[in-house]
Amino acid sequence: MTIKSYAAISAGSALEPFEFELPSIGANEVDIAVEHCGICHSDLSMLNDEWKMTEYPFVPGHEVIGTISAVGDGVTHLKIGQKVGLGWHAGYCQTCDECLDGHHNLCATAEPTIVSRHGGFAETVRAQAISVTELPEELDPRDAGPLLCGGMAVYNPLVQLDISPNAHVGVIGIGGLGHLALKFANAWGCEVTAFTSSDAKAEEARSLGAHHTINSRDSEAIKSAEGTFDLILSTVNVPLDWNSYLAALKPRGRMHMLGAVTEPLDLNLIPMMFNQLSLSSSPVGSPATIRKMLKFAARHQIAPVTEHFPMSQANEAIAHLESGKARYRIVLDRD
Template sequence: MPTVHAYAATEAKGELEPFEYELGDLEPDQVDIKVESCGICHSDVSMLDNDWGISAYPLVPGHEVTGTIDAVGESVTYVSPGDRVGLGWHSQYCMTCDQCMQGHHNRCANAVGTIVGHHGGFADRVRAQAAAVTKIPDGLDAAEVGPMLCGGVTVFNPMLTKRLSPTARVGVIGIGGLGHMALMFANAWGCHVTAFTSSGPKMDEAKKLGAHETINSRDDDAIEAAAGQFDMLLSTVNVNLNWSLFLKTLRPDGRLHFLGAVTDPVELDLMPMIFGDLSAGASPVGSPATIRTMLDFAQRHQITPVTEHFPMSKVNDAMEHLREGNARYRIVLDRD
């Protein structure tokens, strides 16, 4: 039985410390991944702090894993030892519910999160169901792919599933870990892209990342001036804004789509939505098929997230860097 060397917190908001555990016998549909890199997502912070009330300790974070297959269960044929693979938010699906059978595994009510009741990728090894693992295309740098397996597919998913037109005008609210990838994907999709940010330096950076225009997200007059411009707004922030003001920037049949985890109630004016035939919604990460499509798209357009790398032994320094809001734009831990 393999021994995993990991980093875990034993209490909410605690430091990550060396932690070992035994994996047990490999199930027929499972694989073991030898971890090479693992991105840090803000969801890792939320789980460490038990912000959502679902954390269990000791908790090993990390759900943006890249590495190589080290062992496969007897029924696994999709991947083989040595294959470069990635693992995102989910580590297992039930495979029998209507959502799974229709290809919407990301909606499976019985899916197991990679860091929810399961030890994640801040480790030298992680175990998962083979169906949750994705091969990494040869044209992508595996060390940079991790952030796309959660953050990247989160912003890519609505572009694909909501059938975003390549001629659409898209606004991205918040240019951070999610938003900067939304700019790159939407630009490569063919859209006219506008970045909403309150940061002066990020306005210049946003244009380098794919934005054609920028708007100060704290300037109500500037937002008002954009009335009726957008087919879709992708909100990547985790705080409440004046959403009814943002609704005014949508064209008829436009959509305000939430991707950031806003935990407080969201207020929207219904009447403008009725008269403009507008919609608001949200979505989780993508299915395994959507992740594959995203990686193929990223390879074709040579899209990679902007990352900063830390050795995994410096995980607490990396977490503090993220907590302080200094990450540009995603942090990746490399196993040392």
């Protein structure tokens, strides 16, 4: 089967029309006719081979919403015509201890949707059925795609870290990830504070779920919050004064890194030791957690703030994301 898509031929190159062949479908696989696909910052990193794992031609896209168009003989829980979503992972080994313990997202041989396979900037995406999730009817398919990566990234620590609804949660960076973190933490029941470098975003942050805002460029404002937070979620991918944020944690507090900062972190251990502070990170979530996240989002009417481009204008959409002007997630609509 010949599939039309948009691919980069080399690192940093523009996307161009590209066709590839899909072999016969496997017993435990499904095909998704793509209708919408979000653009994540991870797509940009992969496009530019920043993580040294990209294979070209490279078809981006791992926030896929579409309709099941074909199923393998062994698939029993999905049917042709169902509206579904596919996120960062398109397959797992399903036999390692992590998979058997329900932590598929930690599988050492998990298959990312855009690593060694073609992603959602295409007519059709193929994936293992276990990694594909039915979309709740209450969610708008046009805007649901970013929940599968960005939404999952911020929801997963609330579950994995057993965050209390009485917790005070800080969110650093109110962008593609951060605005979703505000929404999820608020719906979780937490008291929520947004750290934002833009005064213009302060009021918007409150409309997205923040109860308080702190200007992240004001060191005195950050200092005044010392000992305040049970959890701080960092959604930025640039170096900051991490020790000032660690000081803002309560004893036994935790800073959880969701933005892919590639530089080494400069941390003072002694304050962490004396206050029993923790630093952690996590990758998206398991299929079961994705399913629960979507149900939670449907129940609490959580949706990303999106801008839409036709898929034929993928290069323009990527340029808009790279400019830093996206508010807050970009979705490509198949045209």
